[in-house]
Amino acid sequence: MNFLVCGGSGFIGSAFIRHLQNRDSKIINLDLLTIGSNPENLKNLENKNYQFIKDDIRNEDIINHLVKEVDIVVNFAAESHVDRSIANPKLFIETNILGTYSILEAIRKHDKVFIHVSTDEIYGDAENQSSFNEDSQINPSNPYAATKAAADHLVASYYRTYGIKCITTRCTNNFGPYQFPEKLIPKTIIRSIKNLKVPLYGNGQQIRSWIHVYDHVQAIESLISKGKSGQVYNITAYNEITNKTIVKKILDVLGKSHDMIEYVKDRPGHDKRYSIDSSKIQKEIEWKPKYQFDDALEETVNWYCKNKNWWEPLIDDKTLHPQPWTLNWK
């Protein structure tokens, strides 16, 4: 089985490619190498059938050409940081919606399989509600989530209208090695290591559900072989925890004082809680997460401590900024 992986130089896409590296498959990674990506994520890759192409998912000609060559397209390519979507929504609209459109057109033309990697954020805020399942209403709160939701609708419409083969996944917050320093867990680790104050938005009581990135990519691989076309699958490891608790756990692993926490103005439109139910994937394909949250968080903190040479070239005042939505990201 041969893969076109779009966005394979980012956090989750590179974990997926590392996960597949011992399979007897051709893997083409198309990535524009925007912020969030890092070719170093795939430096030690052993797969002889791996090919990297620097290009844009919105480039319909190249996508059309590459889709013809493979069996499956897995799309991780996206603008993925909520804070930056608040400062510059247009880039998110162009990449996340038009990029998905460009892949869908090639998928329908060449009758290939499409795995659309979406997010639990499309359901919006779960404060005072039970967990969302795949039939829950879509109600995104920020421009990032709205563009991902739009892409989900496009995929569903191509399934119904053109009968394409596709699966949509909606996963909760990922953590693990090689996550770009601007996201909550790496930013907290790196700022703590550097003895900088650790920002928490608002009162820090926002609840997110966390999954290790290797559990996420294993779920995607299982869906490729056992998932049903046209279906949406939620993916969670049921680790619901406040941002404040996560930050305190990281400080504890590093032996740092909780006084390093600094409460900053909350992000506009900030959802209080994300919560999804993933019993569908557990029942239908018998996938379940393997990583235990506290152990995996400690392993992740240790990975960042040992791999300063990976993150040091990536950090500056913007990536480590306490309130990135106030910056001009254009």
Ligand SMILES: NC(=O)c1ccc[n+]([C@@H]2O[C@H](COP(=O)([O-])OP(=O)(O)OC[C@H]3O[C@@H](n4cnc5c(N)ncnc54)[C@H](O)[C@@H]3O)[C@@H](O)[C@H]2O)c1
């Ligand atoms: N990180 C999470 O917690 C999480 C959770 C659920 C779903 N997701 C989804 O998973 C996917 C991957 O997320 P991530 O955290 O790895 O993001 P990331 O920002 O680390 O990686 C995104 C990759 O896409 C590439 N890219 C951006 N624009 C492109 C374009 N126009 N053409 C080609 N490549 C382009 C970037 O260079 C980067 O390598 C996204 O679709 C995101 O919405 C992420």
